[in-house]
Amino acid sequence: MIELGINIDHVATLRQQRHTSYPDPVRAALLAEDAGADLITLHLREDRRHIQDADVHAVRREIRTRMNLECAITDEMLAIACGVRPDDVCLVPEHRAELTTEGGLDVLGHFEQVRLATARLQDAGIRVSLFIDPEAAQIDAAARAGATVIELHTGAYAEAAEPAAEIQRLRAAVAEGLRQGLRVNAGHGLHLDNVQPIAELDGIAELNIGHAIVAQAVFDGWERAVRDMKAAIVAARVRTERGVLLARSKA
Numbered sequence: 001m002i003e004l005g006i007n008i009d010h011v012a013t014l015r016q017q018r019h020t021s022y023p024d025p026v027r028a029a030l031l032a033e034d035a036g037a038d039l040i041t042l043h044l045r046e047d048r049r050h051i052q053d054a055d056v057h058a059v060r061r062e063i064r065t066r067m068n069l070e071c072a073i074t075d076e077m078l079a080i081a082c083g084v085r086p087d088d089v090c091l092v093p094e095h096r097a098e099l100t101t102e103g104g105l106d107v108l109g110h111f112e113q114v115r116l117a118t119a120r121l122q123d124a125g126i127r128v129s130l131f132i133d134p135e136a137a138q139i140d141a142a143a144r145a146g147a148t149v150i151e152l153h154t155g156a157y158a159e160a161a162e163p164a165a166e167i168q169r170l171r172a173a174v175a176e177g178l179r180q181g182l183r184v185n186a187g188h189g190l191h192l193d194n195v196q197p198i199a200e201l202d203g204i205a206e207l208n209i210g211h212a213i214v215a216q217a218v219f220d221g222w223e224r225a226v227r228d229m230k231a232a233i234v235a236a237r238v239r240t241e242r243g244v245l246l247a248r249s250k251a
């Protein structure tokens with residue numbers, strides 16, 4: 001089956017907008033778990049524009065599912081991650097002026113840095129995921145760097161006017177990741193109207209979704225927004241699994 005990671009960053013964005021104490025991203029994480037989230041994802045940015053250090057520690061203390069901490073490869077972030085010990089760390093690229101994470105990590109171009117960061121986190125008992133574009137060369141570099149998980153950046157798919165080619169790229173990337181023995185996750189820019197083709201891709205283990213769920217919660221409430229997303233991705237995956245079984249029975 002497929003897992004849903006709820007990214008709570010933009011609950012914190014709302015709070016940081018006015019430096020209030022609400023809305024509390026930790027409360028959002030706990031309610032998301034009640035509503036069917038399989039894990040909680042949060043991105044501690046170097047500029048602390050949304051999630052704060054205290055949130056990271058509180059999430060580690062409070063949640064009952066898995067914690068997936070996204071961060072850039074810096075000494076500061078690696079030290080925080082090794083101290084907090086989330087279940088997973090997803091290493092992402094960061095550019096100070098970007099509105100959101102614009103592309104995947106260039107593992108090929110920064111191979112030694114990624115390899116050393118991966119080893120340091122794994123030595124602390126943390127599973128390491130690399131947030132990369134759906135490209136065979138990056139997937140190969142991720143495996144060689146020692147990561148056991150990749151998260152495919154779905155931003156190009158989410159923004160494409162004609163998504164068919166991007167879906168094909170993602171399908172090929174999932175197959176390549178599995179061929180390399182990696183766990184393959186995906187996320188970025190996914191929402192209720194575009195998630196289905198991605199959830200249907202056979203072999204994707206987990207989708208991480210945040211911004212669109214926070215937005216949907218404005219109209220439907222937080223727990224329903226989480227529940228509806230979970231139902232959508234599970235329904236898509238059930239369709240795929242039925243299709244695979246049917247194809248096998250005909251063969």
Ligand SMILES: CC(=O)[C@@H](O)[C@H](O)COP(=O)(O)O
Nearest residue numbers: 009043070092099100101188
């Ligand atoms: C890496 C990633 O995709 C997430 O961190 C997500 O986009 C939310 O964070 P930002 O909106 O700050 O990029």
Ligand SMILES: NCC(=O)COP(=O)(O)O
Nearest residue numbers: 007187188189208210211
């Ligand atoms: N890694 C992607 C993620 O956590 C969520 O991205 P978005 O849904 O906020 O775009």
